[in-house]
Amino acid sequence: MEVEISVAGPADREEFLEMWGQFLLEHEKIGDDLRASDRTLAYFGALFDAYTGGILGGLPLLARVGQDLVGVLLWGAPPPGPVDRLKEDRMTSWGTFTAPALRGHGVNRALRQRAVLELDAVGIEEVLGCVFVNNPEGCESGRAIGYVPISINAVLDIHTEAEALRQGVRGKKFYPRGLCPLCGRDEPK
Numbered sequence: 634m635e636v637e638i639s640v641a642g643p644a645d646r647e648e649f650l651e652m653w654g655q656f657l658l659e660h661e662k663i664g665d666d667l668r669a670s671d672r673t674l675a676y677f678g679a680l681f682d683a684y685t686g687g688i689l690g691g692l693p694l695l696a697r698v699g700q701d702l703v704g705v706l707l708w709g710a711p712p713p714g715p716v717d718r719l720k721e722d723r724m725t726s727w728g729t730f731t732a733p734a735l736r737g738h739g740v741n742r743a744l745r746q747r748a749v750l751e752l753d754a755v756g757i758e759e760v761l762g763c764v765f766v767n768n769p770e771g772c773e774s775g776r777a778i779g780y781v782p783i784s785i786n787a788v789l790d791i792h793t794e795a796e797a798l799r800q801g802v803r804g805k806k807f808y809p810r811g812l813c814p815l816c817g818r819d820e821p822k
């Protein structure tokens with residue numbers, strides 16, 4: 634299967650966003666708190682415009698087999714915020730998606746490898762992304778291309794914990810010591 638990767642331009646907007654909508658919907662099911670609404674999609678449409686129009690540095694990529702769009706990737710600078718960062722040129726990996734029927738055939742590897750080469754050519758040193766732990770394909774594909782974890786997002790279920798505290802079934806020693814359930818390392822002695 635011949636996969637062709639290209640950098641998206643303004644004319645690809647509709648096709649790109651149609652597939653990005655599928656990405657958002659699938660992520661909503663995985664557990665992303667980003668609602669796959671028209672408003673959310675419009676935000677990514679604005680990012681796409683900023684990247685393809687050169688207002689922000691960024692890289693929307695398309696993967697095609699023949700004429701068919703089979704995958705997309707969106708990496709780029711986050712919109713400027715009210716804070717200073719040490720890594721001003723670090724890009725955000727907003728996501729990447731392969732059409733379900735074409736998964737497991739190297740589409741995503743081709744997209745990410747092209748993205749790495751494109752960004753290296755313009756001096757970008759890092760992209761920062763996140764993946765849900767209940768998304769094994771997402772985790773595996775990230776690992777396979779070389780992502781290394783640097784932080785852990787963790788959710789605390791306030792209601793469950795508060796209820797347990799009120800009932801006195803959670804104490805300092807409730808959670809067994811040993812390997813850290815978050816980072817997997819041995820706890821400091």
Ligand SMILES: CC(C)(COP(=O)(O)OP(=O)(O)OC[C@H]1O[C@@H](n2cnc3c(N)ncnc32)[C@H](O)[C@@H]1OP(=O)(O)O)[C@@H](O)C(=O)NCCC(=O)NCCS
Nearest residue numbers: 728729730731736737738739740741742770771773774777
């Ligand atoms: C994750 C996703 C992008 C992978 O796309 P894909 O085109 O099927 O991936 P590829 O065939 O290029 O595989 C790339 C690597 O991912 C891993 N991988 C992909 N699917 C896998 C699976 N079902 N089980 C285990 N590993 C898998 C493999 O390790 C592969 O590495 P290899 O090239 O050394 O064999 C695709 O499943 C998808 O679109 N998922 C929904 C959106 C998503 O989760 N995006 C990523 C998080 S932002």
